[in-house]
Amino acid sequence: MKLKPAAFIPELLRHLFKRPATIEYPFEKLKVPDDFRGTPVLKSELCIVCRACVRDCPAFAIEIETLSEEEKKYKMTIHNDRCIHCAQCVESCPTKALFMNDEFEIATDSRLKLKAEYTYTRPKKSGQQSQTG
Amino acid sequence: MKKITIPIGPQHPALKEPISLRITIEGEVVKHADVRLGYNHRGIEKLAESRTYIQNIYLVERICGICSHSHTTCYVQGVEKLCGLEVPKRGLYIRMLVCELERIHSHLLWLGVAAHEAGFDSLFMYTWRDREVVMDLLEIISGNRVHYAINTIGGVRRNLNEIQKEKILEGIKFLKKRTEYYTNLGTTEPTFVARIAGVGILPKEKAIALCAVGPTLRASGVSSDIRKDDPYAAYDEIPFDLCTADTCDVLGRVVVRVKELIESYKIVEYIIKNLPQGEIKVKAPRKIQPAEVVSRYEAPRGENIHYIKSNGTDKPERLKVRAPTLANYPATIEMLKNCFVADIPLIFAAIDPCICCAERFVELIDAKKGNSTVLSMAEIRKKYYSTETKRNVVWPL
Amino acid sequence: MAVIKALIYLLVYPGILFLFVYSTFCEWFDRKLYARLQNRIGPAYTGRSGILQPVADFLKLMFKEDIVPENADRTIFSSLPVIGLAIVLTAGLYLPLWNINVSVPSFNSFQGDIIVVLYLLSLPTLVLFLAGWHSTNFFSTLGGVRVLTMLFGYEVPLFLAVLSPAIVADSWRLAEIADFYQKFPFLLLFQIIGFFVAVVALQAKLERTPFDIPHAETEIVGGTFTEYSGKKLAFFRLMTDVEMVVGSGLIATVFLAGFSGGVFLGLLKFILKTLFVIAILSLIKAACSRIRIDQMVIFSWKYLAPLAVLQLLISIIVKGVIQ
Numbered sequence A: 001m002k003l004k005p006a007a008f009i010p011e012l013l014r015h016l017f018k019r020p021a022t023i024e025y026p027f028e029k030l031k032v033p034d035d036f037r038g039t040p041v042l043k044s045e046l047c048i049v050c051r052a053c054v055r056d057c058p059a060f061a062i063e064i065e066t067l068s069e070e071e072k073k074y075k076m077t078i079h080n081d082r083c084i085h086c087a088q089c090v091e092s093c094p095t096k097a098l099f100m101n102d103e104f105e106i107a108t109d110s111r112l113k114l115k116a117e118y119t120y121t122r123p124k125k126s127g128q129q130s131q132t133g
Numbered sequence B: 001m002k003k004i005t006i007p008i009g010p011q012h013p014a015l016k017e018p019i020s021l022r023i024t025i026e027g028e029v030v031k032h033a034d035v036r037l038g039y040n041h042r043g044i045e046k047l048a049e050s051r052t053y054i055q056n057i058y059l060v061e062r063i064c065g066i067c068s069h070s071h072t073t074c075y076v077q078g079v080e081k082l083c084g085l086e087v088p089k090r091g092l093y094i095r096m097l098v099c100e101l102e103r104i105h106s107h108l109l110w111l112g113v114a115a116h117e118a119g120f121d122s123l124f125m126y127t128w129r130d131r132e133v134v135m136d137l138l139e140i141i142s143g144n145r146v147h148y149a150i151n152t153i154g155g156v157r158r159n160l161n162e163i164q165k166e167k168i169l170e171g172i173k174f175l176k177k178r179t180e181y182y183t184n185l186g187t188t189e190p191t192f193v194a195r196i197a198g199v200g201i202l203p204k205e206k207a208i209a210l211c212a213v214g215p216t217l218r219a220s221g222v223s224s225d226i227r228k229d230d231p232y233a234a235y236d237e238i239p240f241d242l243c244t245a246d247t248c249d250v251l252g253r254v255v256v257r258v259k260e261l262i263e264s265y266k267i268v269e270y271i272i273k274n275l276p277q278g279e280i281k282v283k284a285p286r287k288i289q290p291a292e293v294v295s296r297y298e299a300p301r302g303e304n305i306h307y308i309k310s311n312g313t314d315k316p317e318r319l320k321v322r323a324p325t326l327a328n329y330p331a332t333i334e335m336l337k338n339c340f341v342a343d344i345p346l347i348f349a350a351i352d353p354c355i356c357c358a359e360r361f362v363e364l365i366d367a368k369k370g371n372s373t374v375l376s377m378a379e380i381r382k383k384y385y386s387t388e389t390k391r392n393v394v395w396p397l
Numbered sequence C: 001m002a003v004i005k006a007l008i009y010l011l012v013y014p015g016i017l018f019l020f021v022y023s024t025f026c027e028w029f030d031r032k033l034y035a036r037l038q039n040r041i042g043p044a045y046t047g048r049s050g051i052l053q054p055v056a057d058f059l060k061l062m063f064k065e066d067i068v069p070e071n072a073d074r075t076i077f078s079s080l081p082v083i084g085l086a087i088v089l090t091a092g093l094y095l096p097l098w099n100i101n102v103s104v105p106s107f108n109s110f111q112g113d114i115i116v117v118l119y120l121l122s123l124p125t126l127v128l129f130l131a132g133w134h135s136t137n138f139f140s141t142l143g144g145v146r147v148l149t150m151l152f153g154y155e156v157p158l159f160l161a162v163l164s165p166a167i168v169a170d171s172w173r174l175a176e177i178a179d180f181y182q183k184f185p186f187l188l189l190f191q192i193i194g195f196f197v198a199v200v201a202l203q204a205k206l207e208r209t210p211f212d213i214p215h216a217e218t219e220i221v222g223g224t225f226t227e228y229s230g231k232k233l234a235f236f237r238l239m240t241d242v243e244m245v246v247g248s249g250l251i252a253t254v255f256l257a258g259f260s261g262g263v264f265l266g267l268l269k270f271i272l273k274t275l276f277v278i279a280i281l282s283l284i285k286a287a288c289s290r291i292r293i294d295q296m297v298i299f300s301w302k303y304l305a306p307l308a309v310l311q312l313l314i315s316i317i318v319k320g321v322i323q
């Protein structure tokens, strides 16, 4: 192994005339890839309230409340502040009611603002079957 | 000359995570070193006992930010063994692909950190710039840069398409060229070589006796790699070489890691070219019959071990994690003896320490009497947090 | 009139104000160049292309909390940054910047001023040592000891290298040396080794990579500066910047034929030549990794000092030939 003094200098000088690799982030944004795991979102018309997502979420970030048993009204809260963006809920959902969007700049000054609430009525039995099948 | 004991850490610019090295020095020479752990205990093992097998994948992923895939793979392999699942070939190949990409990212990161500890900031900037390439590849494959979450019990969660394959090959080609340049530079730049050659000597016998693992062990001339010794996934089907060095110093550890980088590029290319068709996962049962298993995995830093015990429910009875860094601490103490103060950060960085991965256990020992005690959470609260538990907070579940 | 002139000289140009502005500019230049060599953008948002960033850093530090360690000697601890800054500012006054007519020496240009500048440039090292010693922190003490150890390494080669052009020019006055090489520029070709030695020694004096051993952050935290914060740290940083300007100015004077040609042309030459020296310093900083203190001392005595002596020999021979 031979030592070469100043071995790095040609590479350094070459970069002096190249564009810097830095991306000036808040002013200039990179595109995220297609199936990026951003924030979980519910398509409430598809949800059949099977609670698979609640059971599998590792961060206990999904809650489903029963508003009224007769009218089949439910409220789902996705606590985005607890969510670790693993997309396990998306995988567990039998009807593809959940999906991840590509939002990653979700920081706010209060965790309450990160709560997403959906109030919805469960679809009829028939609809449920066709969707799961 | 007078002997002085100085604390390196728990807060020190050379250490990115909290650990304490008590160093006794005479002038600029280290006479004695002692490692103290326990600054970053997170209770992950206990937490795992209260979660289902699926939830635990994401929990063990968070043991380490850099070898996140290592821990999940080690864990799911264990669980698969417990319930006797046969993972489809394509699933295994994608798993190995992420493994190798992770190794590339980890070794490039380490090269940068080592250069930074030696005060070679330009090399640090360049390696980290090039590391972005492999991070982007991982993001394309898995949807995230750090926690890939690609493993699931019984296979992997995402498939690979042609466009992704092409991008990976392209990225690997670029990285290959860069790595060859860094290999050349790292072993010929006089100031850098002066800092790493002959520093932190760990002779072969000592390395074996002190149970060093991973590149630290291989740099002492011992050929040991779980991928060869006890092949998991489908490593027995893949041709690759085991990289060793016999200089036993930090230079050797650099050489081993850059050689491994080159091997990893070859493995990635092989996997992409020989990716089998078929399913990527099989369905896993939720509940597992009582049994126990030990799973081994060659993480970028060395051998990673998970022990899992099931009890017939959908939650493990016990999960024990031995991260590679822990195995390397005794060897580090040996390496630190009789080195210069200036070499401490380099020697310590050369084992690629990931401190909070290794923190599994806290024992409360009375400093005066020497006996250990067990405290409940309520007692700890009462004893060490004087403030009342806050009311009206939304957070605790 | 003479009083006003002297005051302007001390406070505005080339005194405190000029040195402050110019040294912050030089820091920006150094940081920007260093960043571009590493394929980064460097300071970017304060002022145009971040040109005000060093000033902003200085102001920010001025308003930060200022802590004196409990066991430290308060007076010495607090006065050291000011003393250090004063010393390098004084050294800056002796650069032959405002020297229109060489044959009429102004009050700051006299036989032997080159020695005065060299010694004034040695004093900050002592200040740093004292600062490290009086911080009563182990890391600072170690840093202070390293400062002194390094001093023994680079000081002799620096002196030998800087004085050898003076031997050829047969004068101990900066303005005259510069004037001499202005007249016989080809003689500078014989000083190339000396130039190289002086630049490397200046790099060591400024404690920049590969010689940033006394404040190597990954080894001994902040070294000498560990306990310094707020205003005092701001002064220390300004001191290093001014030292860089004065040091490169000195090298530019003796090795690059000075800054003749009146106030404006002289200023232009001063800026160009010092920036050239600083660019070399930045390149060295980017191309090396930090070496150990023992390696540093070995390096200076094995390579730098013999080279400086060789330069001295060449100078003496050259002088004999031209006489």
Ligand code: SF4
Residues within 6 Å of the ligand: A040, A056, A057, A058, A059, A060, A061, A062, A078, A082, A083, A084, A085, A086, A087, A088, A089, A090
């Ligand atoms: S992405 Fe993961 S953490 Fe977030 S809600 Fe879904 S399952 Fe829970």
Ligand code: SF4
Residues within 6 Å of the ligand: A042, A046, A047, A048, A049, A050, A051, A052, A053, A054, A092, A093, A094, A095, A096, A097, A098
């Ligand atoms: S898993 Fe899907 S269908 Fe079931 S409750 Fe969750 S969102 Fe609704």
